[in-house]
Amino acid sequence: MSNGSKVYIETYGCSASYSDSEICAGQLTQEGYSIVDDPNDSDINIIVTCTVKTATANRMSYRIKKLSENDSPLIVAGCMPKTQAKDIKKINPKASLMGPDSIDKISTIVNSTLRGNQVIELKTSTKPKVLLPKIRINPVIDIVEIGTGCLSSCTFCQVKIAKGTLISYPPNVIVDQIKNATDEGCQEIWLTSTDNGCYGMDMMMDLADLLESIVNIPNNFLLRVGMMNPMHTKKKFNKLFNMFDHDKIYKFLHIPVQSGNNRVLKSMLRGHSVEDFIKMSFNFRNKFPLSSIATDIIVGYPTESEEEFHDTVDLIKYIEPDVVNLSKYGARPGTKAIEMEQVPNSVINERSKLLTSIIKEISLKHNQQWRGWNGKCLVNEKGKVKGTMIGRNFAYKPIVLDDSDVILGKIYDVQVTNVHSTYLSAKICE
Secondary structure (H helix, E strand, C coil), rough: CCCCCCCEEEEEECCCHHHHHHHHHHHHHCCEEECCCCCHHCCCCEEEEECCCHHHHHHHHHHHHHCCCEEEEEEEECCCHHHHHHHHHHHCCCCEECCCCCCCHHHHHHHHHHCCCEECCCCCCCCCCCCCCCCCCCCCCEEEECCECCCCCCCCCHHHHHHCCCCCCCCHHHHHHHHHHHHHCEEEEEECCHHHHHCCCCCCCHHHHHHHHHCCCCCEEEECCCCCCCCHEEEHHHHHHHHHCCCCCCCECCCCCCCCCCHHHHCCCCCCHHHHHHHHHHHHHHHHCCCEEEEEEECCCCCCCHHHHHHHHHHHHCCCCEEEEEEEECCCCCHHHHHCCCHHHHHHHHHHHHHHHHHHHHHHHHHHHCCCCHHHHHHHHCCCCEEEEEEEECCCEEEEEECCCCCCEEEEEEEEECCCCCCCEECCCC
């Protein structure tokens, strides 16, 4: 048992990582452990890792090294134990390792590690990561994992190595989780997984069917549908986009195109074309004119020529996405792309710099259409600047409110007073 031992948890990566960390905290608290905010004040440290980018993986190595410097035992969780176990062992040979599918065993792993026994728990599990006790990082938001693994085989990606093939969680348990969370006062639900676009393809249903069950939950809440790969989304996008019509669903579409050139997409094994991405983007914008489209881009993918890079620039200028998550390509261990001819780092840096400035201009231009907008906004997080709060409108646009009396989780009528490239500023209407 815990004997009231103190646990420190540090988290990196996608919303699924943060959900895992919340579940770890919930289960450990239930077993009598206490969660602390300082690794120097703990009896055991846990780091939930991400290795999707080279820069992130380097940061993980640095943090593992730092957390290994004090006398507390360490558990390395998340994707890194499945993708780079040897690297972890080099830094800390005694660290216990826990894969992303072993989260329900956290109490046992902590208990054993505290007793001086190293635990390696990397098996794949089909047990849904829902309806488990959790301590939410943000009391207003419930992060709901709807499945794990994916059906893609992208040449640059380590996540498939870490999480394997698709396992969709049953819709009834997902609905129960959301019902419970909204009963407890959550105002916003994030649907997350390795790829929401392929949800249900392993059990004769699809994401639109799941959304239909969720919006029928009687409580009031807003739903953010997380990343969907175009490869699967393109198959049933009309059915899916019709579900977005519902008032409970944010008009926010995250479909990562990764490149604006079809040869590069084919080399990446992305399973979609530039034309697929254009078609879905235009259909979504036509259906919901004031909506948000987010995408991901990799610059400097192996063999990407200057001309092919400029195809990506042209695509971004043509579609004008609201959000572009830009990554410089970095070779990830175990992936197919690591064996290809690499683009020099100096070239990658130049391309990234150029595209970053274009993205900033486009975002600012796009946000101008919100100037003077009046409407409702759900306050869902504290701002980075003291005395500010951040809310979201129906298109999931971040709106900064300068008002210390604003209450987290409340809906306000606001008017947008100023626009910036990454957010809107607004005042509360009396």
